[in-house]
Structures are given as structure tokens and as C-alpha cells.
Amino acid sequence: MRLIQEIDQTCCPPLVGSVLSETDAERLAQALRVIADPARLRLVSLVAASEGGESCVCDLTDRLDLGQPTVSHHLKVLTDAGILRREKRGRWAYYRIEPEPLELLRGALDPGAVGTERSTELGVT
Amino acid sequence: MRLIQEIDQTCCPPLVGSVLSETDAERLAQALRVIADPARLRLVSLVAASEGGESCVCDLTDRLDLGQPTVSHHLKVLTDAGILRREKRGRWAYYRIEPEPLELLRGALDPGAVGTERSTELGVT
DNA sequence: GGGACATATTGACAGCTATCGATATATCCG
DNA sequence: CGGATATATCGATAGCTGTCAATATGTCCC
Numbered sequence: 343m344r345l346i347q348e349i350d351q352t353c354c355p356p357l358v359g360s361v362l363s364e365t366d367a368e369r370l371a372q373a374l375r376v377i378a379d380p381a382r383l384r385l386v387s388l389v390a391a392s393e394g395g396e397s398c399v400c401d402l403t404d405r406l407d408l409g410q411p412t413v414s415h416h417l418k419v420l421t422d423a424g425i426l427r428r429e430k431r432g433r434w435a436y437y438r439i440e441p442e443p444l445e446l447l448r449g450a451l452d453p454g455a456v457g458t459e460r461s462t463e464l465g466v467t
Numbered sequence: 468m469r470l471i472q473e474i475d476q477t478c479c480p481p482l483v484g485s486v487l488s489e490t491d492a493e494r495l496a497q498a499l500r501v502i503a504d505p506a507r508l509r510l511v512s513l514v515a516a517s518e519g520g521e522s523c524v525c526d527l528t529d530r531l532d533l534g535q536p537t538v539s540h541h542l543k544v545l546t547d548a549g550i551l552r553r554e555k556r557g558r559w560a561y562y563r564i565e566p567e568p569l570e571l572l573r574g575a576l577d578p579g580a581v582g583t584e585r586s587t588e589l590g591v592t
Numbered sequence: 593g594g595g596a597c598a599t600a601t602t603g604a605c606a607g608c609t610a611t612c613g614a615t616a617t618a619t620c621c622g
Numbered sequence: 623c624g625g626a627t628a629t630a631t632c633g634a635t636a637g638c639t640g641t642c643a644a645t646a647t648g649t650c651c652c
Binding site: 398399400403410411413414415417418430432433434435 | 631
């Protein structure tokens with residue numbers, strides 16, 4: 343039983359700039375854990391690089407040296423997180439990138455204030 | 468026994484733009500796992516927000532609701548990854564952010580080619 | 593030296609998760 | 623309907639890691 347772990351607007355306050363609350367840290371960590379896996383990184387990379395911007399599971403399974411259930415599992419994790427979108431057409435399931443979540447994660451990693459004095463200007467709690 | 472897992476220039480080819488090799492995916496995943504933890508995210512956030520850009524361990528231990536050995540462990544993981552730098556002065560150890568690794572990770576997440584045709588232009592393997 | 597303090601290391605353990613084989617579900621086709 | 627194909631789900635397991643208590647190391651000061 344896996345919980346939905348959608349990466350939404352509220353998941354990713356910037357890592358630097360103000361101190362992360364326990365809740366925010368938990369949320370951001372959960373979002374990062376989704377992509378902190380080699381198989382899932384390769385899946386995202388494969389889908390993004392595929393022509394038409396989408397891949398069906400069979401293509402992905404072929405290239406990952408992992409069993410089909412395992413690939414399916416990773417795709418579910420990525421989809422639940424909102425990073426991939428699933429569309430079923432006939433017997434096949436096609437996955438494509440949903441750009442926003444990755445962009446949000448990226449934004450959370452650095453607002454450009456690392457190592458500067460800006461951090462103290464922003465009302466540290 | 469923990470391996471050094473320095474995040475260097477070679478760790479983070481872009482996630483999107485070409486297909487990640489198994490090795491690159493493993494490296495990037497390892498780097499992401501370092502920050503995919505709520506305690507470590509809060510540590511980075513705390514250090515970045517502290518005045519002077521540095522904190523000693525005692526300050527961090529106070530604010531994390533975790534035991535001192537646990538905080539020390541997380542600081543070691545972050546330091547081994549190159550995200551924090553340790554400087555010992557007297558009895559105290561001070562940690563500060565090393566901006567580059569986070570910036571590299573951030574860069575790996577998206578070169579701006581998500582969902583565009585650019586990915587196919589870049590020589591997909 | 594010796595006590596107090598700050599931090600690091602060690603060893604143990606519980607919880608999580610990546611993986612697999614087996615099976616279920618769903619869709620197409622003849 | 624029945625077989626074939628594509629994907630998802632289930633149950634089990636092994637390996638990893640975050641956490642802690644106990645202890646070690648290092649530093650200052652009297």
C-alpha cells in the first residue's frame with residue numbers, strides 16, 4: 343500500500359533562504375527520494391529522450407536490465423509523485439514527463455542565496 | 468565504514484538531454500540520496516541561514532531534536548559529499564556550505580530541455 | 593596531570609525499500 | 623469464447639540506513 347506523494351507547489355520551499363520547518367523538510371526529502379534512485383533516474387532520462395516525448399513500458403523494460411514488475415513499480419512511484427504522466431492506449435501504457443515537479447525540485451535546491459548574506463535578510467525563523 | 472562520496476564535476480550529467488548511463492545514474496542517485504533526508508536538509512538550511520554562514524555542532528544539535536551522535540553522523544555524510552565543509556577551531560567544529568555541489572545537483576535536474584525536442588538533438592545513445 | 597566540555601566513532605537494531613517470482617487484470621484478435 | 627500480449631499487483635526477502643546508547647578522541651583550563 344503506497345501513499346500518493348504528489349509533488350505540489352507546497353512541497354518545496356527553498357532549501358536555502360530560510361530555515362526549513364520539520365514538515366517542509368520531510369516533504370522535500372520525500373520528493374527527493376523519488377528521484378534519488380538510479381533506476382528511476384534512468385527511466386526519467388529515457389522517457390525524456392524518447393522521440394515524441396513518450397515511451398511505452400516495453401521499451402523501458404528492455405533497456406533497464408530489471409524485471410518488468412520492478413520497472414512497473416518505479417513507474418508507479420514516479421507517476422504518484424507527478425513526475426511522469428500515464429496514458430493508456432490499447433494494450434500499451436505510455437509515459438511522458440510532467441515538467442513542473444522536476445522544476446520545483448530544482449528551484450528548491452537553490453534560490454541563488456547560498457553563501458551570501460541574503461539568507462539573513464529573509465527573516466530566518 | 469562509509470565511503471567518501473564527493474560530488475564532483477563528473478557526478479552530474481544532466482538528467483534530461485541524453486540517456487543516463489548506468490554509472491552516471493548511480494552516481495547522481497548517490498548524490499541525491501545525500502540530501503534526500505529531512506535531517507540533512509534541515510542541517511543545510513540551518514547552516515546556510517546562520518549568521519556568518521557557519522554553525523557549530525552544538526547549535527545544530529539544539530535545533531534538530533536528534534541525538535548528538537546522529538547529528539554528527541549526518542554532518543559527516545554531508546561533508547563527505549562535499550556539501551558542507553568542516554573547520555575545527557578550539558573545542559568546536561564549524562560547518563559551512565560549499566555552494567558548488569548543490570549547484571551541480573541543481574544543474575543535473577534540468578538543462579531546460581524537458582518536454583522539448585532538444586533532447587533528440589543531443590545524440591541520444 | 594586531571595576534570596570538564598565538544599565532537600566523533602562504534603555497535604546494534606528497527607524500519608524501509610528495491611527487487612524478484614507468481615499471479616491478476618486488461619486488451620486485442622481470431 | 624479463448625489464447626496471446628502488455629502491464630499491474632501481491633507477498634516475500636535481502637540489503638541499506640537513520641537512530642540511539644555507550645564510548646573514544648580531542649581540547650581547554652585550573
